[in-house]
Amino acid sequence: MHNNKATGNKGEQMAAAWLQQSGYTIKETNWRYSHWEVDIIASKENRLHFIEIKTRTSDKFGKPEESIGKKKMQNLRNAAEQYLYLYPHWKYVQFDMLAISMYYEKPVEYFLIEDVYF
Template sequence: MRIHLDTGRSGEKLAAEWLSQRGYTILACNWKYGRKEIDIIASLDNILHFIEVKTRRGHGFGMPEEQVTRKKLKNIKTAAEAYLETFPQWRRVQFDIVSIIYAPGGHNIQLLEDIS
């Protein structure tokens, strides 16, 4: 279980750095609403991005983004609604996934945009 948690945390940190390098402003990491959580909340070009990060240490269990279920997406949207109640100035929002696969010799990062 510890390796799984470490993989997820390191993936979220890597994703935040990667997004920052591409011009995103990171507004929050691991933002919680009750028991629901949004991995990264960021902005780019006046769009608020709610980003789920999925990380794997290989292809053995499929692609990371395949783990974002309808239930998970619903939970993210519920948390996003709460965030928007607190910060209502945002008019444009988007739900994205950062998919990371650690592999020998490096990693592969993909941004899947507007998944909802």
């Protein structure tokens, strides 16, 4: 389990750096309310983005973007609703998913899936 946590933490750090290089402003990382968490909350061009980060070091259990289930997305939505209650000035909101593949001896791959509907 320690290895998965370390991979996840490294992926979230890499994601924040990649998003900043892509023009996003990071508002929050690992924002929590109750038992819900949003990996990254960022803004870009007057739009608030709630971003789930998934990182994998192998494709043994599938690609990172394939590992988000219905329950996880519901938790993301619940956390987002609370965040928007606290910061109601945001008119435009979007849910995104950033998959990071860090395979041995291969370049790191970033795959951003924007405006996920669930």
